[in-house]
Amino acid sequence: MENLKVNQLMEIVFEGDNFREYYPVRIENIDEKAIHMGMPMKQGGIVRLKIGQEIRCVFRNSNNQYYGFSTTITDIIKKPFPMLIAEKPSQMSTINQKRAYVRLEVTLPIQYRLIDDSNDSADDPEVFHNGHTVNISAGGVLFSTNMRLETQQHIEVKLYIPNYEPFCCQAKVLRVFDKVDSKRKYFWVAIQYEEISDAKRDRIFNYIFEKERELIKSAYKRQERML
Structure with missing residues (x-):
């Protein structure tokens, strides 16, 4: 069985029809x-879960293989920061990598140039057009x-992801x-x-994760000041 580690990033999967x-x-x-894991977040808000709810989790190991497991939430902690406690899984299974990534609404600079079907530049290779992101995901x-x-x-x-060198x-x-x-x-x-x-995909994933954590911490601080 693949070992889970403290500080490892993984994902909780929500599925519908x-x-x-x-x-x-x-x-x-x-x-x-x-x-013990952080609460899942979406656009700065906590995704509401409840004790006794079964969840599906996936993570990637050092060999870029994805694994998944099901577990049940046994407790929810609100302070010092929101956290889930779930049963440690007894078994895991390998899964494919196709997924729908969480999007973060954020404005970041972006540049692009056209390429043709042979992957050659249809623009001057030294010239990039400018734009800015409306939202971004790892997909x-x-x-x-x-x-x-x-x-x-x-x-x-x-892409210009904060705290990283720009990459193409x-x-x-x-x-x-x-x-x-x-x-x-x-x-x-x-x-x-x-x-x-x-x-490169991990850089985007990590940026979104940390940004969501910042948003939820700010929301909790505002809530505490109002109490």
């Missing part, structure tokens, strides 16, 4: 019978730009939305990463 979403959490402690980005792109178009994007990856345009305000016409472009290393 037509959706599957993954929420990042960190393992805070492990004892003989239980796993793709929704960004705003003044240039209209076409669905199924291939682009190279340069290839992506495909999934959808384009026309937008208009009082001053100009612009476009929202939804892209999915096509060629991205696990290390």
Whole structure:
């Protein structure tokens, strides 16, 4: 059985008839019978769970293999920060990597250039067009730009994730939305990463996780000041 470790990131899976979403959490402690983990968060708010609820968790080991297990919540701690306590799993199973990543609404700079089907630049390779993110996930980005792109178009994007050096990856345009305000016409472009290393994807994943933690800590501090 793969070993879980303190401070390891994993994800809690929520599934419905037509959706599957993954929420990042960190393992805070492990004892003989239980796993202590942070509460899952979405857009700065806690995802509500209850004692006795069964949850599905997934994590990736050092060999980039994904494992999953089911467990039951045995307790919920609210202070000093929200945390779940769940039964330590007796068995795990390997799973595939296809997933719907959690998105974070955040404005970050982004640059892109067009590439053709042979992965050669359709633009000047030294010239990138500018935009900014509307939201971002470890699976793709929704960004705003003044240039209209076409669905199924291939682009190279340069991402500027705080606390990391900028990095590039290839992506495909999934959808384009026309937008208009009082001053100009612009476009929202939804892209999915096509060629991205696990290390680069982890940078995005870790940034989203830490940002969500900051948001929930701020929300709890505001709540405590009001009491």
